[in-house]
Amino acid sequence: MLKFDIIHRDGLARTGIIHTPHGDIKTPAFIGAATRATVKALTMKQMNELGSQAILANTYHLVLRPGTELIEKAGGLAQFCSWCKPTFTDSGGFQIFSLPDVKITEDGVKFKSYLDGCIFEMTPESSMQAQWAIGADIHMAFDHLAKSDSHEDMEIAMHRTHRWLDRCIEEHQRLAASHSNQDEQFLYAVVQGGIFTDLRAESAKYCTTQPVDGFGIGGVFTAKGMDEMLKTVNKILPEDKPRHLLGMGQEPIDLFMGVEHGCDTFDCVGPTRMARNGSLYTKDGRINIKNAKYAHDFTPLESDCDCECCKNYTKAYLHHLFRTDEITAKVLASIHNEYFVVHLVDMIRESLLADKFEEYKEEFLSKYYNC
RNA sequence: GCUGGAAUCGUCUAGUGGCAAUGACAAGAGACUGUAAAUCUCUCGCCUUCGGGCUUCGUAGGUUCGAGUCCUACUUCCAGCA
Numbered sequence: 001m002l003k004f005d006i007i008h009r010d011g012l013a014r015t016g017i018i019h020t021p022h023g024d025i026k027t028p029a030f031i032g033a034a035t036r037a038t039v040k041a042l043t044m045k046q047m048n049e050l051g052s053q054a055i056l057a058n059t060y061h062l063v064l065r066p067g068t069e070l071i072e073k074a075g076g077l078a079q080f081c082s083w084c085k086p087t088f089t090d091s092g093g094f095q096i097f098s099l100p101d102v103k104i105t106e107d108g109v110k111f112k113s114y115l116d117g118c119i120f121e122m123t124p125e126s127s128m129q130a131q132w133a134i135g136a137d138i139h140m141a142f143d144h145l146a147k148s149d150s151h152e153d154m155e156i157a158m159h160r161t162h163r164w165l166d167r168c169i170e171e172h173q174r175l176a177a178s179h180s181n182q183d184e185q186f187l188y189a190v191v192q193g194g195i196f197t198d199l200r201a202e203s204a205k206y207c208t209t210q211p212v213d214g215f216g217i218g219g220v221f222t223a224k225g226m227d228e229m230l231k232t233v234n235k236i237l238p239e240d241k242p243r244h245l246l247g248m249g250q251e252p253i254d255l256f257m258g259v260e261h262g263c264d265t266f267d268c269v270g271p272t273r274m275a276r277n278g279s280l281y282t283k284d285g286r287i288n289i290k291n292a293k294y295a296h297d298f299t300p301l302e303s304d305c306d307c308e309c310c311k312n313y314t315k316a317y318l319h320h321l322f323r324t325d326e327i328t329a330k331v332l333a334s335i336h337n338e339y340f341v342v343h344l345v346d347m348i349r350e351s352l353l354a355d356k357f358e359e360y361k362e363e364f365l366s367k368y369y370n371c
Numbered sequence: 372g373c374u375g376g377a378a379u380c381g382u383c384u385a386g387u388g389g390c391a392a393u394g395a396c397a398a399g400a401g402a403c404u405g406u407a408a409a410u411c412u413c414u415c416g417c418c419u420u421c422g423g424g425c426u427u428c429g430u431a432g433g434u435u436c437g438a439g440u441c442c443u444a445c446u447u448c449c450a451g452c453a
Contacts, residue, residue, distance in 0.1 A: 040408095095407095098405090220404085247404055248404060250404040272406090273403060273406065273410085276408080276410080288400080292400095327409080
């Protein structure tokens, strides 16, 4: 079983350590989104230097390219991309939601590859096989995230997710038994149910009864209604296993709320995507560095930020790099935004340990959202 | 000096009788949450009660119901010849 030690609690919130074969993750923690085995625009050295504890890659994307056999041959995901710390893989379930041309059956999903248009299938079993080949420390169960948000469709998707979870567990155990490193890869169940508390409760209860190492909470999109939903789910989920809030963390309030209601890890593409598009975090809110007003601003993005970008460069320079569409614009912006969220969750962890979570939350959010 | 050709929004450009006028870039702003995203959207002559109104295609005239488009002159630029 995946070892998870809780060090300190404050209501539903907790700080702890997830012990993985590739090292420890101090929680709560922000996990970098490295969909195609890279955090876009950043090297693993830069990710390491900015304080990232772990990365999350995507099974769907890696199955398509470069293929799981190649990653296995390379010695696994961590070795392949030169990341010596813990790794997660998402199952590909999210792509049922995010990609067009998907056909869902009880057996699995037929995707139309965005690379060459050919149809290929993913099932709970094939996702588990692919994730074992990729060899991340923590795997997600293959779940169904419904495109519709009606109660009826959510319920159907949730039940399917539960039936698929049974198959994921069976396949995961079979694969574990056939691998010499059987205690080195772990499985999280994914809780679904959309915005409906009754479904979330049912899903959390179902997942709780299953022999898994932790939980992903999926299908969350906005902070609206997140409080109640997370409270409901995390009160049901067993305390002694880690919980990952899938895909949330673009807005600082998501991270505070997630931690407050018992989530341990987060991943989100928002920080790096926004960085590439010129939207940069500051403690006074996000700014668009491309705006004309920054052309002559020779101060750093944040004078009290310790990232490589803020330590060395001015807003005027960043503005210039974006205006001239230089690659370095995206690199420096990504360093800053990724540092910002990683560091924010680190600070939240420190505040919990010092029993000052509420004060820190109030102070940060009032400044950030100017309220 | 002669002979051709050309002048359209900050730039380049489409346009050969119905046009406030094409496209690109630039510019101004916005969006982005388990990444088909170094992507996408909006604005880009002036005014507007959003119905429309007004002024525009080097300048000045003319033909025509109607001219960026045809005619005349002028101005400037380019090419060739002197």
